[in-house]
Amino acid sequence: MPTCSFCGETLKKGSGTIYAKKDGSVSYFCSSKCRKNALNLKREGRRVKWTKSAKAFKSKS
Numbered sequence: 265m266p267t268c269s270f271c272g273e274t275l276k277k278g279s280g281t282i283y284a285k286k287d288g289s290v291s292y293f294c295s296s297k298c299r300k301n302a303l304n305l306k307r308e309g310r311r312v313k314w315t316k317s318a319k320a321f322k323s324k325s
Contacts, residue, residue, distance in 0.1 A: 270298035270307075271315035 265274050269291040281299060283291045293299040301307045310321040 266292040268292055268294040268298055270294075270302040270309040270317075271312075272309065272317040272320070 267274050273294045281293045309315045309317045
């Protein structure tokens with residue numbers, strides 16, 4: 265099961281979006297909110313408060 269490249273949520277089979285870049289790397293997104301934050305707004309998931317990866321990053325620090 266892939267995880268969202270932005271927020272860290274696990275994706276259910278048949279849901280989400282796969283984004284392939286020109287360099288061959290693949291990103292998985294659970295929602296358009298995550299996709300827009302990552303691609304359009306160029307944000308990092310660990311710096312946005314509502315993501316799982318931010319909560320995990322904060323607890324490690």
